[in-house]
Amino acid sequence: MIADIPNFADHKVVSQEEELKARMKHLRDEVALTHALDRLRAERRALPWVRVEKQYVFDAPTGKVELLDLFEGRSQLVVHHFMLTPGSDHVCPGCSFIADHTETARQHFEQADLSFAAISRAPVPQIERVKKRMGWTFAWVSSGDSDFNYDFTVAFTPEAKGDGGAPYNFGKERITKADDMFGISMFAMRDGAVYHTYSTYRRGAELLMGALNWLDLAPKGRNEEGAAHSWLRLHDAY
Structure with missing residues (x-):
C-alpha cells in the first residue's frame, strides 16, 4: 500500500468551516513539500555529468x-x-x-x-x-x-x-x-x-506517471490493494 486510505463508505463528514480548518492545515504541509521539491530539483540539475x-x-x-x-x-x-x-x-x-x-x-x-x-x-x-x-x-x-x-x-x-x-x-x-x-x-x-x-x-x-497525481487527489487515492501498481494494465487490457 502507498498509504492507508480511510474507509470510503463511512468517511468522516463535517461542516464546511471544520473542513476549511483541516484543509488549511494540510495546505501548509503541501506548500512546504512544494518548496522542498524545488530545492531537490535544483540539486538534481546541479549534479555532475x-x-x-x-x-x-x-x-x-x-x-x-x-x-x-x-x-x-x-x-x-x-x-x-x-x-x-x-x-x-x-x-x-x-x-x-x-x-x-x-x-x-x-x-x-x-x-x-x-x-x-x-x-x-x-x-x-x-x-x-x-x-x-x-x-x-x-x-x-x-x-x-x-x-x-x-x-x-x-x-x-x-x-x-x-x-x-x-x-x-x-x-x-x-x-x-x-x-x-x-x-x-x-x-x-x-x-x-x-x-x-x-x-x-x-x-x-x-x-x-501523471495519472498517478490525478488519482492521488481523489478520495480513494490509487485504490490499491497489495503491491503498488498492482491494478495497472496495458491501456487496451482494462
Whole structure:
C-alpha cells in the first residue's frame, strides 16, 4: 500500500468551516513539500555529468543510429529504458504507463530543447509490433547485443544476477526472473560530446506517471490493494 486510505463508505463528514480548518492545515504541509521539491530539483540539475566515451549503435526501423542521432538536433535527450526482453511476449505495464504519458507530453518538451527515445534490447520487429498495438509514435530503437542496457544497469547477465544480486537502482537487488528492468536516463550534448546527467529507477519513474497525481487527489487515492501498481494494465487490457 502507498498509504492507508480511510474507509470510503463511512468517511468522516463535517461542516464546511471544520473542513476549511483541516484543509488549511494540510495546505501548509503541501506548500512546504512544494518548496522542498524545488530545492531537490535544483540539486538534481546541479549534479555532475559523466562524458559518454563509448560509441553506442542502435537498430532503428530506418537502419543504424548512434546515441547522438537520438538528440535530433536538440541539446538534451531523455531515454526510457523500456523493459522489453528479446523473444518475450511480456509487455511491461509500468513501462507502458510511462509511454502512454510520453506520447502526448513529448510535443511539449520537444519545444523545450528535449528529445525523447525509448530503448530496449528487443529487436526492431518486436518493438514495432508493440508500438502498433499500443498506438505509440515516439522513437523507439533496439540496443540489440550492445552494452548499452548493461552499462546503464537495466539488463543483467546470468552471472550478475547470481553474484549477490543484480546491479540495479544503485545497489544490489535479487532479480531472479527478469533479464531486463526499467529506468530513465538523461543526457546532454555540448560541443559535439554526449554526457550522462542523471538516471532513476523504481519509484523514481513515478515522476513521469501523471495519472498517478490525478488519482492521488481523489478520495480513494490509487485504490490499491497489495503491491503498488498492482491494478495497472496495458491501456487496451482494462
